[in-house]
Structure formats: structure tokens, C-alpha cells
Amino acid sequence: MSRSRLSVILAALAATFASAAVAQTVPPAQEDALTASKSEIPTAFQPGVPADNYVRREVMIPMRDGVKLHTVIIIPKGLTDAPMILDRTPYNANRLTNGTGSTHAEMLVRQGYGTLLQNGYILVAQDVRGKYGSEGDYVMNRPVVGPLNATGVDHATDAYDTIDWLSKNVPESNGRVGTMGNSYDGFTVTQSLINPHPALKAAVPMMAMVDGWMGDDWFHNGAFRWLGAIDYALGQEGARSGGPAWPAACFDDYECALAAGSAARLGEAKGVQQTGFWNQLLRHPSYDAWWQAQAVDKILAAQPLKVPTLWVNGLWDQEDIYGTMAAYRAVEPKDVGNDMNFLVAGPWMHGGAYRDSGSSIGQVQFDSATAFYFQRHILLPFLDAHLKTHGAPADIAPVTLFESGRNEWRHLQSWPTDVPSRRLYLQAGNGLGFNAPAESTQAFDEYISDPAHPVPYIQRPVRGDAWRTWLATDQRPYSDRADVVTYVSEPLTEPVRISGNPQVHLFAATSGTDSDWVVKLIDVYPSEYWLQPEMGGYQLAVSMDIFRGRYRESLSDPKAIAPNRPLEYKWALPAASHTFLPGHRIMVQVQSSWFPLYDRNPQTFVPNIMFAKPEDYRRATQRVYHAGANATFIDLPMAVDQAGEAH
Template identity: 50%
Template sequence: MRHHLLPVFLASALAASAASAQQAPDASMIQLGSDIPAKWKAPEGAYNFVRHEVMIPMRDGVKLHTVILVPNGAASLPMLLERTPYDADGFAQKGILNMRDAVRSANREWVDDGYILVYQDIRGKYGSEGKYVMTRPPIGALNPTKTDDTTDAYDTIDWLVKNVKESNQRVGMIGSSYDGWTVTMALLGPHPALKVAAPESPMIDGWMGDDWFHYGAFRQVNLDYFSGQTSKTGKGDKVPRVGVDDYQNFLDAGTAGNWAKQNGFDQLGFWKRLSEHPSYDAFWQGQALDKFVAAKPSSVPTMWLQGLWDQEDMYGAIITWEALKAKGKAGNNHLVMGPWYHSQVNGSAERLGPFKWKGDASADFRKDTLIPFFNTYLKDQKPAEALPPVLIYNASENRWDKFADWPGATTLTPLYLQADSGLGFKAAAAGEDSYVSDPAKPVPFLAPPMSFGDRSRWTTWLLQDQRALTTRTDVLSYKTPVLTEAVTVQGAPYADIYAKTTGTDGDFVVKLIDVYPPTVAEQPEMGGYELPVSMDIFRGRYRESFEHPSAIPAGAVQQYKFRLPTVNYVFKPGHRIMVQIQSTLFPLYDRNPQTYVPNIFFAKPEDFKKATISVQHGTAGASAVLLPVVPASTAVK
């Protein structure tokens, strides 16, 4: 059958071939070049702004990638500059017709108010040339070059005022976290056109209380940040996980040093420098910006901003403001502390953890306070109400409080630990309470399973209910009787703990907690809630010197005194005040082996040992939390 069909098939094929030949295109119609034009110019008629991308030259020839957004028809508008390691292109999306839609939520009000927005990649990141150095130190002993973020900000502003013809040659700087660092650095040698600034939760001192350490205890959450920031010019990857629970992942790793080694961190320059300097030596002191700012105060009006429950940078803004105040420079420096987690001032804030605010405490603040402050110096527009020297949210009263000065308290009032888990303003009989701290079973900072990548839990962990820890045998809890009248605190509490240990090193975590009544009719879920108001950790080896650590003498009572985060809070009648003490807050902070070793990053498994910690109370060792109590609020009415 197949042989009989062959002539028919051949005839059909020949006919198709002839037809194809007749339909073949003329050779002149065939283009062998690229379909991509040499230069594509997108139609711009529908855009309500112009997006410029420029490479701004610095004094050493390095060029920094900069994105400039100019509203159509702009004339004599101020410029808002943010310098960032987080990708300038990401701050202003491409292909969006409306300028307001192209920027992040925090910048929409600035667009509405009529600003030219400028975003710049710092040197060595994303589109900018040069070498990236994490929080590049100011020019000096730690930076022998002739450039830093001070000179780069100066050169950038100089170029902007000369080349952005739609501007009024005035610049304001803003930025949170690392971007707050770049604002602070710009203030060390500001360009004359820099008229106003707002460092938001700035990274000021990475050892004392901002990102990397708290009083010497290392914050392991930053290990992912190190790989994300320094493994690539652009965005690097987080460290891959063996399991979903970071409590177990970090426990299995043993130490931060082991974790880093297992994940290739020996390739990362910043990790190597950090791990070689576990103490507050010249390396850390030489890049603590509060010292630099105080030594060379600027005349630029500045708003120092941070969140009261900032889980990343709760130290730098207020410490720098206090340093400037001590230098007599409070006149052009304002302190603002809002009801926010880290950088929440740049998002929405209808609530925080269990709190529900009146309106949006971030958007309302930007529109009513922050932008009017900038407009004062960039547009010559006086606000309806001048910014007070100090503006701090009162979470317990759900309102902003204005202060002519800060802190409100002139002296600190001891709240003493007492026998039988008591707490009161009078010292009790001498005694002690003991617990066993076991490095193999560290107290979690969040109930496992937990992941550092879980943003909802990470941003609110400082407000988590502490009741789950009250029954742990390695946590001491002390409570006042039910309050019959309000206790108002305005300032920074201090932990003042007297304790002895069977080990030769150890950490102390101290928490100041508001214990709610058993029932709360207005918010039933708050019945019995144990709300942290202020807490921090202190590494015992630094009790005598942050720069020169020393072993703790086993069995000898030692004093551990350290500052806790600032509060503006009212403990109300019907509530109780609680103080909790423990030795671990894991895996956020690395475990102390409780045996003194030269460098905890590289402690050996055999160094980790149980220790019995005995906290003293009474006349011989009057352990207390020192509270900035005021008889009545000092807020300006």
C-alpha cells in the first residue's frame, strides 16, 4: 500500500515547494541586524515627573549613582536627599507614571508637599563606584583615605545645588537606620546648602547599644545582614538554614564564630574585623558617632528620631542628642521618640503589638510635625506650632507629650528587689535569690519555633507578653503590690544589680514590666498581660571596663550597673510593676559560656558550663532598678 501512495506524495511535495518559492520574501526585506535600537527613548508625555539617573563625581574621582525625581513644572523647589546602601533604584520605581506612586509610602507626603526627591547609592553599593566599607569610619585613624560619608554627602550636595536648576538650592537630609548613619555623617562637615536634617533611628554606636552588640553581647540576627550587605555589590543572600527554627539552628552551631565559619564568613571583611574586636577598644570607640558629633557640633537644625520599642537601633539618637545638650547645643537639636518599632516612622502605625493608637502615629507625625519642621528651613514656612525641644509619645496615655527639657526626672528612685519575689521603694532585709543558668537551655527571646525572617514577630518582640517566662526556674520575677496611685517615669532607668556567680563570666538581662490587671474590660486580651516597658542585656566581663574585660571572681558579689532604654510611661493604679532578671536572651544574643575566655566568638564546647547566679537584696547588696520617677508629668500642657 505504501508503494502505491509514493507518486501521489511526491507530486504534492513538489507542488508545495513551488508555492513556497513563489511566496518567498524579497531579499531586501530581510534584516539581519538587532531588533533592539541603539538607543531607546521612552515616551514621557504621560509622566507627571522626570526621573534622572546621574553619576555624581566625588573629590577622588569615584562616581556615585544618583536618582533624582523632579515634578513637572518644578521651579524653586527644595531637595530631600537620602543616601543609602539599600539600592537607590528601589526607592523610585521605574515605569510608573505618577511620582507619588513611584516612591515608597513614607515619601508620598513629601511629593504632595512639593519636593524634589534625591536618592543615592553610597560608594561601592549597587550602581555606585568605589569600595564599600560597612559604616565607613570618619577620616582618621580607622580611615586613612581622604573620603568618607561626610565628604561624599558634601560633594553630592554641592553638585545638586549647581546642576538641579528646578531647585531653590536648599537641601534637607533624611534617612533611617544605616541611612540615619549617613545623615549623621553629613552633619560632621555639612555643606552650606544643607539646611535641615532628620537622622531616624541612626546607627551611632554599634557596640554599646545599636545594631551589632548591646554592652558587649553580640546580636546574632546581624549575621544574615552581614552576608546580605557584604557578599555582593548588590543585594546578597541570607544564610541558608538547616531547619525552620533559628533557636535550634543557632544552638546547634554552638557559637556565632562557628556559625560564621560554617557559612563562609571568613570571606567577609567586616565580619573578620568585628570578630577580632569583641571589646570596646579603639576600633569601636573610633567610629562611635556621638563622640564625633559632640566634638564638632553643627548648626544645622536637626530632629533626632527613634522608636520607643526600636528592636534594632534604640540607642543612638537619644545618646547623640544628650551629648549635644551637654555641649550646650540643644537649641538647634530636637529629640523625638515615637510609638514605633525600627523605622516604623516611615510606614504606617495604627498600632504596635498590643497597643492601638489614635489614628496613624507615623503618617500623622510626618504630615503634622516632620514636614512642617523641614519646611521651616527649606521653604521659609512657619508651622502652625513650633516643634518643642523634646517630643515623646506616652504609650500608656496614648498621646504625644511635649517637654521643654529632658529627662523629666532630676534624680533616680530605687525600686528594690525584696524577699519572696517582692518589689518596693523601700529596701528589705538582706537575702538572695538564686537560679541556675544552663547554656544548653538558654531562655528564648521569642517562643520557639522562631525565625529571624519572621518580620511580624521580629518587629514586635520587645512588646511580647512575658508570662511564659515567669514560671521558668532560670528567670527571677519580682512584683510590687497592686498600685494604688500612678507611678510616672520620664527618662532612662538603670539596672543596679548585685550578684555572685559560680562561673567566671555571665550575662544579665533586666526587664522593667507593666503587669496589667487580671481583667481589662476595654481590651480583654490584655488581662494579666506582662508588657515590657524597657529591657537590655549586659555582658558581665565588662562590669569594670568596657575596653578591658576581666574574669568575674567566682563566688564574690559584684555590681552590674547599666542604663536601660528611655521611657515616658505611667504605671497606672490597679497595675503592678515587675522586674525580671535572667542570663540569656537567645538566639538574638549569643550565649555566654559562663567561663571566662579571651573571645566568646571562638569559645569551645567544653567552655560552656552551668552556673548558679545569686542576686542579692537588702542592705548588704541592695539590688534595684533605678527609676526616673516624677511626682507628676513634666510635659508642657
């Protein structure tokens, strides 16, 4: 062996021994890392898929005109002979049925629907025609077939055709269908009651859009809810699958709305004039034939009562506080056996009956989970009785009513009842009481309403995140404003319990030729409140609303107001069920703007406020009267116990 070859061999052996020595000092995990020759990330990872506890089907259901509607069916596994709940929505059926991507059906949906899925129901969600996955054309709150709709199809026919298909094509079902939904979805529930399909056995309209002019989404007694209407029209009609979000130009909506001026100009700034419904709103500022023909309560009043219906009303519903009660009252005379037309009124914001526990709104506590109570003890028994093959009769009252203040449920035969009212009078010196005021040298209180500085409806900055709970927000920021007049009682020595719609009889004068009037009925908590110290002095609005003065004589034929003359303005505040407890005080606030929730009244009569010009907006001197024949008062509907009531 040559010396050179031996050197090579010895060098190789030395390297080998050295490598072995190093290897002995490297932990096994590091050895793997050092010797790995490729990425540890798989080229195509295949995750394990846990088993769902439900079956999901997506189908396109044909309507009578050939249009097909996208429908999602959620069926808990193992169900047979099961009833179906149908929710027809413009808000995306996929979104309604795919909340968390969970393997459990009840986790996909809002809480109330989860309760039904857990109790043997099939859930069906459908995009209304023209929205998301459905074919056809979208029309906001599509009118029923008739003078305003010559197409031959509407939400009533679409509900009928859908129910017909479901009753024949879902083998896990018993063929019985109930309709249920909140807001616009509640509106589609009301439409299913028009010439209903025989398989429709129950309906639950929750906080439904019923009359957009009288007191639901678009107007309240003629005052235009412009900011919400603009954003909603953009979201609904800006695109088939949800409209564009308008870029925020101001942190405070109050600032942007004030700078825009009229509703028409703000609409142009946001581009919403490109949508059809917004232009309808601009064309119909009064309660004309167009609005009256679409009022659902009037339509249902002309229909026979064929389907057991559970109306669900929110006493602090910030969007549709008018319609549910109006529709319930319209149908109630047809319920001769008091076993078809049911009402639940709870302490809820919009959708609060099935979205959360219902134990509070903002800072206001209700001592119990009111939404859970509704779902388990009223909704489920009602649906079981009418939809399940062998459902037991529902042991529920015709009316189930939550009374805030005392925070108790009451079970009644009807509501509101014909009971004596009690006049609550404004008094000189900013007082408030049940005795008619004596003649006084101070016959009125006066303030300046300036459209350049309108009263905000919530504290500034006005942001959308306060919207859901705003009706229950503290009213103290407004009670000391110079453009708000406030009247307050002495501390109560006994409870004052109201149940129904307070009726405003406001005697007022304006130096202008048009004016808005806002009246708030408020529960003032004691300065120190031992049950919840942070609520000391809180001013809780129990019922409040606005009235546009030009409609004092006629809702459909606006007229200029005679300036500087005391005139009576009469309207109903939203329904209330509340006890003002001893130690609390009752307050009334009166003002002439509520911005930017409602558009500003220019306080100069113009044919259409939607198109008011900058020079039309003028300051006005407002007078609120409280003496003699011009004594302002609120008729309070006093509650009385009914036979058989349970507490």
C-alpha cells in the same frame, strides 16, 4: 450541456445552499472564530502609557576622588523653587524610589517620603560608594577620615560633594538640601553633619546607627547580637547588589544557632567569614579604640552645631535603640538657644516613624496614628521652616515625646530632665516595691543558667517574621521558667510615670567566672482588661537590656568574675516614656541568656567569647540578691511636668 457537467453544477449549488443554511444558525461571534485565519495576539503589543506626575532622573555624581555615585532624583511635575531631601543608602536607590511602579510619585516611596513629595519636595536617593549602581569600594559604616581611614574620602565628604552638585544642577530646586534617613541611612545623615556643606539646611537622622558596641546593631553592653549580625553582614557584603540568602537548615533559628556553638563557628557555617566586616567583629569583642573612634556621638560632640537637626527615636526600636538618644544628648549642650537640636521619641519599632501609621506594635494599641502625627505636625513643619524659600517658622517643641500607658504626646523643653529618681527594689518572696527591703533570712533567689538550654528572646520556633515587633511581645512565656527570676508589685493604686533611662543596680553572684545578666522592666496588665480584652494579663516590656559581666569593671578590658561573690552590675536600660496605670502591676525579670538574638556566654572566662570551644560552656548557679547592702534596685527616672507643656 452534458449530464456530467450539469451534475457538477447542481452539486455545487446544493453545497452553497447548505452552507448558507448553516451560516444562518451560527451566531456572529462564533462565525468570527470559525473564519479567523491567524492568532489574535499581536506580534508586538504596545501598551498605552498613562502620564506620570513626576520626572525621574538618574545621574552619576562625581566625588572628589573621581568615583561616581548612582543617584535617583524624583521631581513632581510643575515644581519650581523646591527644596531637596537626600537619602544616602546601601539598600538600593532604585528600590527606594520604585516601590509600586505607579505613575504617582508618592506611591513609589515609603509613606514618610510620600508626605514630602505631596508637599512640594524633591526626593534624591543615592547608593553609597561600592553598593548597587555606585562605583568605588564598600566599607561597612565607613569610618571618618583619620586613623581608621587613610583614603581621604568618607560619608561626610561624599555627602558634601553630592550636596554641592545638587545645589547647582537641579534647576527645579531652590538649592537647599536636607538629609534624611533611617538606620544605616540615618548613619549617613549623621555623617553629613561633619564639616557640612553650606547648602545643607536641615537633617533628620531617624533611629540611626551611632555606636554599634554600646547598644545598636552589633553589641549591647558587650553581648554580641550574633544572629542579626551574620545575616546583615551577608546581605551587605556578600555582593555589591545585595548578598546571598543563606539556605535555611532549620525551621527554628534557635536550633541551628545552638548546634553551631560559638559565633565564629556559626559564621563559618554560613560562609560569612569571607566578608571583611564579620572578621572585624570577631577581632573586636570589647569596647576598644577601634569602636570608640567610630562612635558617632563622640564625633559629633567635637563638631560645632551648624545644621538644625531633628533626631527621631523609636521607644521599641529592635535594632538601633541606643544611638539616637546618645547623639541627641551629645549635641544638646551646644544648642544654647534651644532652637537647633530637636528630638522626637515615639512608640515605634525600627523605621516605624515613616513606614506605617504607628497606631500599634503587635497587640499593643496606642489610640492614634502616631506616625501620621509625627509626619504632619512635626517633620513637615520642621523641614518647611528650614528648607522652603518662604517657609514659616516651625511651631514645634524642642522635644516631642509620646507617653505610652496614657497614650499622650508631651511637648517639652528638654529630655531627659534632671529629676529625682525613685528606687524600685526587688523583695523577698518575689515581691517588688519602693520601700527598701528589710533584713531577711532569704537574702537571694537562685537559678541554674545552662548554656545547653538558653532562654529564647521570643517564643520558639524563632523565625524572622517576628523580628520587627519582638520588643513589645508578651513576656509571660518567661515569667515561670526555672532559669528566670520574677519579681512583681501589688496592683498600683496611683499612676507611676517614668521618663528617661532606668538605671540597673543588680547585686548578683555566679558560680562561673563570666556571666550575662538580662533585666526587664515590665508593665503587667490587669487580668481582665476591659478596653482590649485580649490584652488581659499581658506583660509588656517597657525597657530591657543585657550586660556582659566581664565588663563590670571596664568596657575595654574584660576580666574574669570572682565566683560565688555578690557583686554590683550597673548599666542603663533604654530610654522609656511610660505610665504604669492604676490596677496594673510592675514586674522585673532577671535571667542570664537571651538566645539566639545574643550569643551564649560560656560562663567560663575565655579571652574571646567569639571563639569559645564546646568545653568552655558550663552550667552556673546564679544568685540575685535583695537584702541589706546587696539589695538590687532599679532607679526609675520619675517624670515631672515642665512649664509650657501641652498634652
